[in-house]
Amino acid sequence: MTDSIIPAPAEPVLHNYFRSSTSYRVRIALALKGVAYAYEAYHLRKGEQRSERYLALNAQGLVPTLRWTDGHLYTQSLAIIEFLDETIPNPSLLPKDPAERARVRSLAQMIAIDIHPINNLRVLTELRRRFGADDAAVADWFRHWVDETFAALEHRLAVEPGTGLFCHGDHPSLADICLAAQVANNGRFGVEMAPYPTIQRIYDRCMTLPAFISAAPGNQPDAE
Amino acid sequence: MTDSIIPAPAEPVLHNYFRSSTSYRVRIALALKGVAYAYEAYHLRKGEQRSERYLALNAQGLVPTLRWTDGHLYTQSLAIIEFLDETIPNPSLLPKDPAERARVRSLAQMIAIDIHPINNLRVLTELRRRFGADDAAVADWFRHWVDETFAALEHRLAVEPGTGLFCHGDHPSLADICLAAQVANNGRFGVEMAPYPTIQRIYDRCMTLPAFISAAPGNQPDAE
Numbered sequence: 514m515t516d517s518i519i520p521a522p523a524e525p526v527l528h529n530y531f532r533s534s535t536s537y538r539v540r541i542a543l544a545l546k547g548v549a550y551a552y553e554a555y556h557l558r559k560g561e562q563r564s565e566r567y568l569a570l571n572a573q574g575l576v577p578t579l580r581w582t583d584g585h586l587y588t589q590s591l592a593i594i595e596f597l598d599e600t601i602p603n604p605s606l607l608p609k610d611p612a613e614r615a616r617v618r619s620l621a622q623m624i625a626i627d628i629h630p631i632n633n634l635r636v637l638t639e640l641r642r643r644f645g646a647d648d649a650a651v652a653d654w655f656r657h658w659v660d661e662t663f664a665a666l667e668h669r670l671a672v673e674p675g676t677g678l679f680c681h682g683d684h685p686s687l688a689d690i691c692l693a694a695q696v697a698n699n700g701r702f703g704v705e706m707a708p709y710p711t712i713q714r715i716y717d718r719c720m721t722l723p724a725f726i727s728a729a730p731g732n733q734p735d736a737e
Numbered sequence: 738m739t740d741s742i743i744p745a746p747a748e749p750v751l752h753n754y755f756r757s758s759t760s761y762r763v764r765i766a767l768a769l770k771g772v773a774y775a776y777e778a779y780h781l782r783k784g785e786q787r788s789e790r791y792l793a794l795n796a797q798g799l800v801p802t803l804r805w806t807d808g809h810l811y812t813q814s815l816a817i818i819e820f821l822d823e824t825i826p827n828p829s830l831l832p833k834d835p836a837e838r839a840r841v842r843s844l845a846q847m848i849a850i851d852i853h854p855i856n857n858l859r860v861l862t863e864l865r866r867r868f869g870a871d872d873a874a875v876a877d878w879f880r881h882w883v884d885e886t887f888a889a890l891e892h893r894l895a896v897e898p899g900t901g902l903f904c905h906g907d908h909p910s911l912a913d914i915c916l917a918a919q920v921a922n923n924g925r926f927g928v929e930m931a932p933y934p935t936i937q938r939i940y941d942r943c944m945t946l947p948a949f950i951s952a953a954p955g956n957q958p959d960a961e
Contacts (some may be wrong), residue, residue: 606771623797630851
């Protein structure tokens with residue numbers, strides 16, 4: 514949290530961008546928890562996340578930021594989702610048992626740490642600027658890091674007994690939230706999903722749930 | 738966790754590499770918790786993390802992996818540290834209050850998500866291979882991502898009232914673990930620390946603690 518002099522809002526405000534997959538994660542969690550919120554959009558390609566207005570909310574200039582009903586500002590999508598899970602316990606996004614929690618967190622972090630940050634817009638922009646990477650080189654870079662991790666993720670989900678209808682058991686968790694946002698993002702860079710039938714099966718299952726559908730990039734007010 | 742047919746060990750086994758900062762994080766947490774463990778080294782520059790033996794422990798081929806006394810394999814440094822904190826509560830590495838927990842996790846994730854994955858050895862290797870980046874270009878890339886996040890981290894730590902002797906209050910937390918491992922790593926790429934006096938102050942404080950010292954890269958059996 515970050516302290517703020519602005520009074521606590523009547524409803525939470527999500528500062529985000531429709532296409533950002535970290536924003537998508539938080540939208541899914543809010544929808545699963547049944548939390549209504551105000552939607553504030555910042556257009557990343559226009560650099561609105563670097564505006565003075567947004568930097569006052571989030572010194573990193575990265576989306577999303579959640580202003581909660583306590584008036585505090587919460588940043589970093591995984592930290593926000595764990596906060597929501599700790600303050601609104603049902604439906605739970607993590608199992609109760611520490612070993613199972615570690616499994617869910619490790620699956621989530623394979624995506625949230627080992628794929629997404631390397632393929633974020635700001636990194637792809639630096640590849641173009643520093644090394645003259647063109648669209649094809651950028652797309653190949655994106656697919657490389659997805660494939661590196663998805664091969665291991667597919668293996669784990671296929672062989673570990675914890676996997677059920679979702680990444681862990683038969684209810685959506687933090688891991689499914691990260692998985693769904695990543696798979697949705699992959700389509701823009703032509704990632705071939707055929708080698709990942711278990712990931713695809715779980716993604717398809719997620720996309721039958723109203724929370725995942727309503728939170729999807731295409732269903733946001735700023736969608737293009 | 739990942740299931741395994743190998744019997745539960747009498748003591749935990751940490752599969753890791755002295756210079757890996759994700760390994761360093763887990764070593765600090767184990768030391769703070771007072772856990773004795775066996776040390777198994779994998780030389781990343783020799784590709785030992787890609788050996789059949791290691792891939793059987795960790796399908797991603799990334800260090801660290803912790804085989805716990807329950808026989809399970811735990812991966813992803815942040816998930817491992819939260820597991821340790823949930824199973825060995827004292828000393829706690831996260832506050833009790835959800836808003837404070839969110840603050841500590843968000844500070845940790847600024848480093849663990851927005852810096853480290855982009856500057857990991859495997860990414861730097863791809864910059865060389867794909868774009869012909871030389872030592873100077875690689876070092877400049879490394880410093881760029883540290884500076885992007887450290888500017889915001891310094892601001893948060895300097896202005897937010899939660900900061901104390903450490904990132905949050907007067908005891909080391911998950912955030913300090915990530916901070917210390919990152920600052921230690923920065924030295925190899927010539928990151929200038931003068932703009933970050935609060936980060937430097939907290940790092941210096943961490944390095945007065947035996948747990949941080951004993952876990953440091955230079956004090957491991959495979960140190961070069």
